[in-house]
Amino acid sequence: MQSIDLDRGTRTARCRGGEVALLPKEFSLLETLYRHLGRTLSREQLLDAVWPMESPTDRTVDDHVYRLRKKLAAWNDLYEIRTVRGAGYRMEAVGSADEPLPHPLLDDPEHAERMRRILDANLLYGRGDALLALLKQRELLGFEPAPYMESYAAFVEGRYREFTEGNAPFEERAFYLLHLYHMLKPAASRPLVEAALRRRLLTPVYHTELERHNLIFMLRDWGEREASEALFRKAWTEAAGGGEASNLLPYLANLKLETLIDTGDMPAAEEQIAWMERSFSPFPYLREEGLFLVLRGIARYDRASGAAEADFENGLASLRRSRFVPHWLNGVHTLLKHAERNGWETVARRYRPEWERLMERTEAEALLPAIEAELRRRLL
Template sequence: MIDFDEGTYSVITPSGAAHLLAKEYALLTFLHRHQGQTFTREHLLNKVWGMEYPSERTVDDHIYRLRKKLVSLPEFELQTVRGTGYRLTVHEPEGLRMRPSLRDPELQAAVDQLFQKYHLLGQGESMLTLAAQQEVLGIEVASFYSKYLHFLEGDLAYFVHDQITPVQDQLYWISLLYGIIVQPEEALQICEKVLQSGLLSPRHHREMYILNIIDMFAENGRFAEAEERLIETHRVVKEEELSGFHIPVATAELYLYILENRPDRITSKMEQIRLMLEDTPYLREMIRFHFVAGIWQYAQGLIQEAVSSVDQGMRVYYESKSTPHLLISLGQFMRYIDRNPRPAHEKEIRALRQKLSRIFADLNEKHQYDVLLDQAREKIMNFLASV
């Protein structure tokens, strides 16, 4: 069994121990969490050094020193992938790990069901905690959820640098995150191209076609197309009994009605969603609902109520940890404020806009979206060009 001691920056294995410097320890633990994956120097700089702005040579130097310190620990194989970057392979001798649960199909099926339920309820923090403890608990996270958790965290860098996931899945995850961050015009262009490519799996194509694109149509002023797609969406959801889609579809309708300024429909739709969330309190959808409700309050000049809704949405986010839903909500709210100024409440609105901008800036600082967007677009275009 391999143990990491953050207090002493040490790694302990059955073969011995190695005592590292702080950044060597951070580099090793990051590679260990993502063992088997290849990372470029740039990606390692972003993830391990963050905002310190060292040179790529820094990564090479740390890899060199780390290899020297790990030479007595055969469990670790730190490899150079020519022309790409570095990869850590971990070898654990047979018999060292006494985890019979890993070979227990009944337990693993129960773990899969637990992840499915957490996913449905939007309990991202629960999923991340369980995944982080899988070695100790003797469980294995299914392949889909190991990818989904990176999406949940808004980890665009993971998908941009991923060399393992099949193209159809990479294209889906990258295009969703990319479309959430960029302006609505470009997001819709990308979404339509991806749907036309035929590269997505049937499941991902369906979700993008009947759900993700609705907000994009609405934000681009293509209201008639959004309403036509909603008719198709309701048909598919009913015929295929997609119960988990009811609240996100209703929220997409609510946002469309706000942009169309249809107060009669907004009131009834908000009440419908409130009742649905009381019955099935899905956290991801609660984030979206609080922010969209805040947009409607802003539209009515109820600025303090809008601020309160944002605060409620953030409280739910800290439990859900669904960064994509937060990013969508922030972008939509900031764009609505910019398009619909209210001079009578200028001071309050400036504070609200700064609050939203600060939340987005923190996410950008953490995930380096401004650095990664060009790489993400290039990867999407390369996938589409291969058709």
């Protein structure tokens, strides 16, 4: 059966060669119904999803459904928005001879666990291409990912507008909004991050990630070196103890290397580089490898610019291949920060256009006022 292609950028729906332009709320309503194809959603659920910060009435939903039905009339033989008396609305694929049967593996807990492990493995190894392909083929593969994976996929692809205009609860979006805000305005992020942690407004998994790991580099950026180091030692002890936590060792090692570079302790930085070169082989993580090469180049640029430039190129190439846009952004941002701090004009001129392309692609800088406004309204 033909699927509906939803383009958030232009707020258009495409199917079977046709295209329908929608108003913002119409698009959000269609997106919500289509994402829950075959499931009845109450008017209250639709109000929460499409009008989260407003106070419309049930009649608002009815009016928008009416208009949406008229605009999608050409595809009535494929999809239909049905009224479920006393319950709400449900979008359904209209039955046809070639309509596939529900996937039998959807109700198989062992298959669900296998797919979860495959997703986690691709996440761990920095294979954003495989991770995103799996999520987009969920129906074909017969599994339903955890709800938070929708937000994570948007973050991985750099679809940051979804965090200011999307339908996900603030408790999920806040983690990503804080991450983006800190990258662009690190000095101003402190009261917002501290308020989020103090009030425990994030979902438990995001709260833990922010408190135990992200706060290490945030404290460093705020000039709180001792607090950052104490938190780093705690995380390192936990990761060095083995088990799943050991997967964090490359991430933490990069944090330590960057801190040594920031403080100008180049002998210690060289020792850290040598240790990482010996120890990275059990951890073939594309994202961490890419950032390590960028950091190694930064540490050695003043003494061996040619080799350092090769590290910059190879490191950013790894980050691009990972398809994890936030890590790619961080790699370019880190390189430009040190280039400008050290007066490496050639490096800055070479990589500033890449940063500008990423800003255009993700709209991060353009969305900054909206990000800041929502964080301040919700947290302060």
